Amino acid sequence: MSKVTLEWCREQDAEDPLRDLRNRFDLPEDLIYMDGNSLGPLPKGVAERVANTINTEWRTDLIKSWNTADWIKLPSKIGAKIAPLIGASAHEVISADSTSVNLFKVAAAACKINPDRFEILSEPGNFPSDLYMMQGLTKFLGGNYKLKTANRTGIIDAITEKTAVVVLTQVHYVTADMLDMVAITKAAHDKGALIVWDLCHSVGAVPLDLNGANADFAVGCGYKYLNGGPGAPAFLFVADRHLEAVEQPLTGWMGHKAPFDFVDAYTPNDSIKRMLVGTPSVLAASAFDTALDAFSGVNMADIRHKSLGLTKLFIDLVQQELSDYSFKNATPTDSNRRGSHVSLMHNNGYAIMQALIDHKVIGDFRAPNYMRFGFTPLYLGYEDVYRAVETLAEIMETEVWQDPKYSERGSVT
Amino acid sequence: MSKVTLEWCREQDAEDPLRDLRNRFDLPEDLIYMDGNSLGPLPKGVAERVANTINTEWRTDLIKSWNTADWIKLPSKIGAKIAPLIGASAHEVISADSTSVNLFKVAAAACKINPDRFEILSEPGNFPSDLYMMQGLTKFLGGNYKLKTANRTGIIDAITEKTAVVVLTQVHYVTADMLDMVAITKAAHDKGALIVWDLCHSVGAVPLDLNGANADFAVGCGYKYLNGGPGAPAFLFVADRHLEAVEQPLTGWMGHKAPFDFVDAYTPNDSIKRMLVGTPSVLAASAFDTALDAFSGVNMADIRHKSLGLTKLFIDLVQQELSDYSFKNATPTDSNRRGSHVSLMHNNGYAIMQALIDHKVIGDFRAPNYMRFGFTPLYLGYEDVYRAVETLAEIMETEVWQDPKYSERGSVT
Numbered sequence: 001m002s003k004v005t006l007e008w009c010r011e012q013d014a015e016d017p018l019r020d021l022r023n024r025f026d027l028p029e030d031l032i033y034m035d036g037n038s039l040g041p042l043p044k045g046v047a048e049r050v051a052n053t054i055n056t057e058w059r060t061d062l063i064k065s066w067n068t069a070d071w072i073k074l075p076s077k078i079g080a081k082i083a084p085l086i087g088a089s090a091h092e093v094i095s096a097d098s099t100s101v102n103l104f105k106v107a108a109a110a111c112k113i114n115p116d117r118f119e120i121l122s123e124p125g126n127f128p129s130d131l132y133m134m135q136g137l138t139k140f141l142g143g144n145y146k147l148k149t150a151n152r153t154g155i156i157d158a159i160t161e162k163t164a165v166v167v168l169t170q171v172h173y174v175t176a177d178m179l180d181m182v183a184i185t186k187a188a189h190d191k192g193a194l195i196v197w198d199l200c201h202s203v204g205a206v207p208l209d210l211n212g213a214n215a216d217f218a219v220g221c222g223y224k225y226l227n228g229g230p231g232a233p234a235f236l237f238v239a240d241r242h243l244e245a246v247e248q249p250l251t252g253w254m255g256h257k258a259p260f261d262f263v264d265a266y267t268p269n270d271s272i273k274r275m276l277v278g279t280p281s282v283l284a285a286s287a288f289d290t291a292l293d294a295f296s297g298v299n300m301a302d303i304r305h306k307s308l309g310l311t312k313l314f315i316d317l318v319q320q321e322l323s324d325y326s327f328k329n330a331t332p333t334d335s336n337r338r339g340s341h342v343s344l345m346h347n348n349g350y351a352i353m354q355a356l357i358d359h360k361v362i363g364d365f366r367a368p369n370y371m372r373f374g375f376t377p378l379y380l381g382y383e384d385v386y387r388a389v390e391t392l393a394e395i396m397e398t399e400v401w402q403d404p405k406y407s408e409r410g411s412v413t
Numbered sequence: 414m415s416k417v418t419l420e421w422c423r424e425q426d427a428e429d430p431l432r433d434l435r436n437r438f439d440l441p442e443d444l445i446y447m448d449g450n451s452l453g454p455l456p457k458g459v460a461e462r463v464a465n466t467i468n469t470e471w472r473t474d475l476i477k478s479w480n481t482a483d484w485i486k487l488p489s490k491i492g493a494k495i496a497p498l499i500g501a502s503a504h505e506v507i508s509a510d511s512t513s514v515n516l517f518k519v520a521a522a523a524c525k526i527n528p529d530r531f532e533i534l535s536e537p538g539n540f541p542s543d544l545y546m547m548q549g550l551t552k553f554l555g556g557n558y559k560l561k562t563a564n565r566t567g568i569i570d571a572i573t574e575k576t577a578v579v580v581l582t583q584v585h586y587v588t589a590d591m592l593d594m595v596a597i598t599k600a601a602h603d604k605g606a607l608i609v610w611d612l613c614h615s616v617g618a619v620p621l622d623l624n625g626a627n628a629d630f631a632v633g634c635g636y637k638y639l640n641g642g643p644g645a646p647a648f649l650f651v652a653d654r655h656l657e658a659v660e661q662p663l664t665g666w667m668g669h670k671a672p673f674d675f676v677d678a679y680t681p682n683d684s685i686k687r688m689l690v691g692t693p694s695v696l697a698a699s700a701f702d703t704a705l706d707a708f709s710g711v712n713m714a715d716i717r718h719k720s721l722g723l724t725k726l727f728i729d730l731v732q733q734e735l736s737d738y739s740f741k742n743a744t745p746t747d748s749n750r751r752g753s754h755v756s757l758m759h760n761n762g763y764a765i766m767q768a769l770i771d772h773k774v775i776g777d778f779r780a781p782n783y784m785r786f787g788f789t790p791l792y793l794g795y796e797d798v799y800r801a802v803e804t805l806a807e808i809m810e811t812e813v814w815q816d817p818k819y820s821e822r823g824s825v826t
Contacts (some may be wrong), residue, residue, distance in 0.1 A: 028473050035476045042472040050463060050696065058643055059455040060441050063774060067823035071643060098691025099664035101514060108553065120610035125417045129666035129691065132679040136664035141553070147675075223692070230471055230484060230695035250514035250548030262780050264537055264562075267546040278511025278542065279636070280496055281697035282643035283463065355822035359545065362475060367675050 004316055009382035018306055022134045022379040024294045025227075029369060032361045032391075033361060037201060037341045037374030040227030040291070045115075049290040065282075074285040074387075075254075081292040082226070084316040085300065086199060086218065087209030087318070088237050094272045095285065095286060097199060099221050100129045103167070105216035105275055106236055109139055110165035110194040111145070117164035118144035118191070122408040123152045127173045130198055134167060156187040163193035169202035170208075172338030174370050176311075176331045178206065181213040186212050187254045189214065200224060205307060205340035205376065207300040210237055220272060223378060225340070226295075228288035229264045234281060238272055252277035294378060306377035307340040310385055314373060317389040325396045330370060341374040345382035350399060350409075352392075361388045414511035417729055417746045422795035425726075431719055435792045437707045438640075444476045444795045445804075447776045450614060450754045451785030453640030453704070462703040466696060478695075485498040487698040489665075492648060494705040495639070498713065499612060499631065500622030501650050507685045508698065509667075512613055512634050512647040516580070518661040518688055519630035519649055520550055523578035523607040524558070526533040530577035530606070536565045540586045543611055548582060565592060569600040576606035578629075583621075584614035584752030587783050589724075589798060591619065591752045594626040601629065613637060618720060618753035618789065620713040623650055630655070637752070638789060639708075641701035646693060651685055665690035707791060719790035720753040723798055727755050727786060731738045738809045743783060763812060764821075765805075768814035772803045 013019055013280070025041045027033060033041055057065040066072050079093035086093070096102060107120060120134050138145040148160030149409070152168070159166060164189045171178045181197060188195045197218040202208055204225030210218055218238050222232030238246055253259045254276035259265040268274035315329055330343040346352055346369060353365040363373040373388070395401050415610050426432055439455045440446060465677040470478040479485050487768060492506035499506070509515060522534060544560070551558040563571030564749055565581070572579060579601045586590045593612060601608045610631040610798045615621055617638030623631055629652050635645030651659055660681070668687035670680040681687035728742055759782060768777040776786040786801070808814050 023601055026472050028475075029476075033475060039471075039476045041475060042467065047464065047472075048465045050467060051460065053461045054455065054642070056461060058452075059439055059460075061779060062441075062444075062446060062454060064770070064775075065643070073727060097510065097514065098665065098693075100667075100691035101510065101663060104663055128669070128672070128675050128677065128679075132664045132669065133679050136662045140662035142555075181489060185514075225730045229467070230478070231692045231698070232694065234691070235765075249549045249553035251545045252511065253545055254513075256541070257543065259541070260780065262541050264539075264541065264544050265666045266548045276512035278647070279644045280511075281645065281694050283700055284694035284697045285644070285772075287467075287696055332458055357477070362477075367673065 002322060004313065006383065006386050009313070009386040011172050012295045012309065012382040016306060016381065018302055018377050019044045019381060021294070022297065025379045027379060028073045030360055032388050034361065034373040034375065034380070035378035036227070036239065036390060037224050037372065038048045038364050039223055039230055040225060040376070041379065043227050043294040045256050045293065046229065046287050046290045049285060049288050053286040061208050068390065071282045072291060074282065075280055076273070078233070078285060078289050078292065079272070081289070082203070085203055085208065085295060087211050089211070089240065091272060092240055092243070093235055093237050094275055094282065095222070095233045095235045095288065097234060099198070099219050100133050101250070102219040102236040103130060103133045103196070104137055105250055106219060106238070107134060107165055107167055107194050107352045109246045109248045109334050110217060111141065111197060113242065114164040114194055117147065117162055119164055119165060120145070120147050121158060121163045122147060122149050122167045123155060124149045127198065127200065128171055129169060130169060152177065156184060159188055159191045159193055161191055163188070163191060165194045165196055167198070169200065171197040171206065173201050174330065174343050174366050176201070176339035176341045178337050184234060185213045185215050192293060201339055201341070204295065205303070207304050211239070215239060222288050227291045229284065229291065231284070232288045235283050236275055236308065243272060246274065250274060250277045254278060299379070303377045307375055308335045308338065308380065310375040310377065310380060311338055311340065311342050311348045313382055314389065316377065317386065318344065321389050322396065340376065341372055343367050343370045343372045346371060351406040352395060352401045354406035355395045355403070356392055358406070359395060361391045418725065418732060419796065419799050420728070422799040425722065425795040429719060429794065431715055431790050432794060434711065438792045440792060443773055445774045445801050446776065447786040447788065447793070447801060448740060449640070449789035450637050450785065451642055451777050452636055452794065453638060453698065453789070456640050456704045456707040458706065459642065459700050459703045463696060463700050466699040466823070484695045487695065487702060488693055489648070489686070490698055491698060491702050491705065494702070495616070495648050498616055498708060499650060500624050502624070502653065502778050505653055505656070505687060506648055508635070508646045508648045508701065509689050509693065510647060512611070512632050513546050514650040514663070515632040515647050516543060516546045516609070516611065516662055517550055519609050519632060519651070520547060520578055520580055522659045523609060523630060524554065524662045526655065527577040527607055530575055531559065532575045533560050533578055534558060534571060534576050535562050535580045535581060536568060537562045540582050540611065540613065543580060544581060565590065569597060572601055572604045572606055574604055575602060576601070578607045580609045580611070582611040582613065582797065584619065586614050587743065587779050588784070589614070589752035589754045589755050589756065591750050594628065596627050598626045614752055614754070617708065618716070620717050624652070624691065628652060635701050640704045642697065642704065644697070645701045646697050646814050649688055656685060659687065661688060663690045667691060679822060688731055716790045720788055721748045723788035723790065723795065724751055724753065724755050726798045726801065728797065730756065734802050734806045735809065737770055753789065754785055756783045756785050759784060764819040765808060765814045767819035768808045768816070769805055771819070772804050772808060774804045
C-alpha cells in the first residue's frame, strides 16, 4: 500500500459528489465531528422550524394546530420520509415513541403471529436495550417464553422450528459488523420464524432494502444518522402483508381506528397507525421532520460509496500513522461487512478519547475499551479523516492523554 | 341569586392574589383561552430555553451535552418539580414516555405485586386511552386477566377480593367529576387491591396529596394544566414503599442500574429510574422543565380557590344569560366534586364551539355533544369568564353558529 497523503485526501474531497451536503448542517467550524452515529449534528432549518412550532403553532394558534398545522399527521409524514431510506413504502413506516418501546411492540406483534413458538432469538452483545426489552417481554408474556442468544457468526444455525422471532441489529453498535439482511431473513423464514431488524446503526448510513429482503418488522433511531436531535422520536416498519392483522399490546388512543370518537372499546386503526400509542411530542417530531430534509435528493449508493471510502481511509491511516501505539481495529476490513463507523480498541481508550475530544475531534467511548468513530458522508470529508488521525497521533506522541483530568468519568460515558 | 355583573367580576380580579401570574405566559392578546385542560399555552422562557437547547447544547456542544447540560438528569429534574404539585416526594416522580405508556407500566407493575389476582377495575367512559391500554395489557397478560368496569358512583362496591388493581382518572375528562382519592384508595387497600390514579385532568389544577391518600401509583400528562407543550412528556409516580421491588415490563436501557456499562443482563436501577425505558426527547423535556417554572412559588390552595370561583361563575352565568338556549351543564355544582373545567351539553355543540372559537373564545368539543371549557387560574380571570359567556350569548342570539362552515369536521375534533 502506498502512503496516504493529505494531498490525496484533498483530491478525493474535490471529486466527491456529496461535498456540498455539508452546507445542509450547522456545524461548529473548528470541530471534526465523528459521533454522528451517536448524536447527529444540527441540520439547517431545524432551529427555525422548532421556533415556528413554538411561537406560531403553539403560542398563537394553540389547540387549533392539531388540525391547521397538521400536528396529527407528523408521525406518518416522518415515516414517509424515512421509507425510501430503508427500502419500504410510505404506508409501512411510522414515527413513534423510543426505539426500545417500538421494539417491544413489534417483537410482541411477531410473537402473536407465531403463537405456537416461544423462543425469541438474538445475539449476546447486541445493543443492551434490545436484550433488556426482550428480557422484559419474555418475562411479561410468561409461560414458556424465553430469550435465546447465539453469536452472530452462528446465528443462522441457531434458528430452529422453535424460533418465533429473530431480533437482530443489522450494524453492530460497537464493531460496525454488518449482517446480511437478505440471507438471515430468508433463513428465518425457511424455519417459519419472523424477523425484526434493528436499524439504529444502519439507517441513513448504509443502503437498506427491507422489502427486497422480505423483512417482517424493523425499528430504528431518529437521533443518530438521521440527525433528528437528542432523543428524537424513533420509527418502526411493518411489512404490508402484516399490516391488516398485526396486533401489539400498547393499544393507546393514537392507534385507534377513530381516536376522536372517544368510545370505550379499542378497535385498531386499519393502517400502520395501529402501532401508535399515546400523544407524540410535537416539538420533537417537528425537529425530526425538518432534519430529514437533509437527505432530500441524496442517493444512498453515493452515501455508501463515500462511507466505505472514509472508513477505509481511517483504518489505513491508523495502520500507517499509529502502529507504535497498540491500537487494535475491531471493525471488519471487508467492506461487505462494515457499517459506517470504526471502533479501535485500546486499554487507555477512555482517557485517549477524552483527550481527543478536548482537541476538537469528537468520537465516543464504549466500555470496556472501545473508541468509536462515526463517518457520516453528509458532512465529513476525506481531509477531516486525515486531520482526525493526525490529531490522534499527536495525542499519543505527546502523551497528553495521561493528564489525570482525562480519566474522570462523566455520568454518561 | 343576585345577578352577576361585569363590575363584580372586575372586583374579583382586583382582589385575586394570582392575577399577576398571567405575566408568566405568552398569550395572544385577543383570545380568551379556555382549553388549557387540553393544551396549556406557552409559558414565557420556554421558547428561549428550547432555542438554547438547539443552538448551544445540540449545535455547539453536541454529544457532550448529555453530561455538560445534564440532559441525562432531565427526567428526574422534571419529576422533582412535579412532586410538590401532587403530594409526592421528589424521588417518587419521574418524567417519561406518554401517559398511555406509563399507565401500561404502572398497571403491569401493580399486577406483579398482586400476582394471585387477575382483575383490573376501571370505569366505563374513562378517558379512552386508559381503557384501551388496560384492554391491551389484559389481552397480552393472557390467562385469567380481564378488565372489569363499574360506574364511578358504584366503584367502591365493585372492588372485591378479586381486584388486582383499580385504575381511575381522578377528574373525569368530560364531566370534571372529581373522585375522592382518599376514600377510594382506602377502599381498594381494604380489599387488598392496589390503585393507579390517572391525574391528567387534575395535576396543576387541583391540589393533590398522593402520599396523604396512601396511593400506590399515578400517571399524568405534561401538556394540559402543566403547560409543557404539545405532546409533552408524561410523568409517573411510584410510592416509596413500592420502589425497591417494583417491576415493569418495558425494561429499557434508561431503567438499568448501569446503562453505560453496556452489559447483556437487565438489572433494574435502585431508584424510580427503573420506570424509564428508552432515550427521552431532550427538546421536549427542556420545554417541559422550563414550563414548570410557571408554578414556582404558587400555592395550590390559592389555585383551587380561584379555580372553583371561575367554574362557579361560569356555571352561574350560563344559567343567568343562556337559559333560552337548552344548554345542559354536565359538571357537578358541588365544589367538592368539581375539577377545573366545565362541560355543557348541547345538540349543536360542535358547530357552536367552532363559532365560539372563531369569535376568539377557545374551548373544545368532545363527542357526542359536549362543549368543554377549561379554567386555569394561572392565566384566566373573572372578567375573561364574563366575556366568554357574553360571546357565547351573542353567538346564540345571532345564530351565527348555523353557518355551514362551522359544521365542517377537522381530523382532530
